[in-house]
Each structure stands twice: as C-alpha cells, then as structure tokens.
Amino acid sequence: MKNVLLVVALISVVCLSCDGRQTKKEALERAIAKLNLKSSPIEMVTYQPEAYVEIVTDTIISNHIKVNIKNYSLLDEQILVSDATDAIYKKTNYQRVFASEISISNASKDIFSMHISAKQFKTINADPFWDSATLQHTWVNQELSTANDIKLDISFINPKNKAYKLYRMSIDANGQQTLNLIEEHI
Numbered sequence: 001m002k003n004v005l006l007v008v009a010l011i012s013v014v015c016l017s018c019d020g021r022q023t024k025k026e027a028l029e030r031a032i033a034k035l036n037l038k039s040s041p042i043e044m045v046t047y048q049p050e051a052y053v054e055i056v057t058d059t060i061i062s063n064h065i066k067v068n069i070k071n072y073s074l075l076d077e078q079i080l081v082s083d084a085t086d087a088i089y090k091k092t093n094y095q096r097v098f099a100s101e102i103s104i105s106n107a108s109k110d111i112f113s114m115h116i117s118a119k120q121f122k123t124i125n126a127d128p129f130w131d132s133a134t135l136q137h138t139w140v141n142q143e144l145s146t147a148n149d150i151k152l153d154i155s156f157i158n159p160k161n162k163a164y165k166l167y168r169m170s171i172d173a174n175g176q177q178t179l180n181l182i183e184e185h186i
Helices: 002-019 026-038 118-124 128-132
Strands: 042-046 054-061 066-087 091-104 110-117 133-141 149-158 164-173 177-185
Touching: 054 133, 066 133, 066 149, 091 149, 110 118, 110 149, 118 128, 128 149
Parallel strands: 042 091, 091 133
Antiparallel strands: 054 066, 066 091, 091 110, 133 149, 149 164, 164 177
16 A cells, blocks of 8 residues: 555656746747747859959060050949858849950050950850850960060950850051950860
8 A cells, every 4th residue: 555655656756847938949949940930141243353353464575565554343333153042141242344455555555455344255155154254364474475466365254153264365566456255165
C-alpha cells in the first residue's frame, strides 16, 4: 500500500508540474519569429569602384605625336551585377560604367579626337554582350604604333558573366580610323 501511494504521489507531482508553460527555448524561438515578421532586410549596396576614378595617360610617339587618353568612371551610370536577399540582408552589387576620351595631336594640329563608351558599340552591334558591358580600359599599343599609324587597344567587360572583348583601333596620320575585334571571351 505504501508503494501504491508513493507511485500515485509521484504521478500526481509529474502531472501537476506539467502546466503547459513554454520553455526558454520555445520563448526565444517565438521572439525571433515575431522580430523577423516585423523587420525588413537591411539593404547593403556596393559599387565597384566605390568613388570616382580617373586615369590620364599621355604618350609621345616619335618625338612629335602626342596621344592623350583619359579613362574615367561615370557616377550616374552603373550595371547591376548581383542582387541577393536572405532573412537579414538584401545585398546589391553594382559595377560603375566607364568611358574614355582620346585625343591625338602633333606639334601643329589636332589629328583625332573621340569619346569611347560601350553605348556606342551597342548601337552598332546587337550582340547581347553589350546589354551589360562597360569599357574596361583604353591604351596605346606602343609596340605596334608608329608616327603614321597609331594603334589603340580598347577592352570591354561584361561584369555579370565576366565576358570580355578586345578591339584594336588604328588611326593614320590624317585621323582616319579602322576598328578590328582582336579577342573575345563570351
């Protein structure tokens, strides 16, 4: 009889101690769920490059031909590279668009002047590459350039898929230009 009373007492203590209150773990999970419903993701926007970039290169060929190239970023134009959202953050990455100003002159006169950007190539060529492309860099190919034929290499990149195109522009002493695709990776 003592044993039966002891068993009944233990069962009643166990039943009475289970009053349906939530545990610390359940309370924490409920608080986190409530917070996630109330708050929106934190926006994180990054730009590459972060600030304005300008690179000016002056090159002298054959002691009398001067080539001036200014590569610069446009602060008001960018390409969406990636956009991801998770429970806490909304991450957006942009690549700034670049352009280039080229001028070629000799001691007495200007021979050639031009603005280069990916927009110009997009109007000429309907390739989907140009939808998200930007100028990467323009430079004088000094190994191939002469006083009568200046060679400029122009590279474009699509930051979404890392595809690129490399063009070579030839400019003669009269300012006439020809443009050839040298290399591409799509």
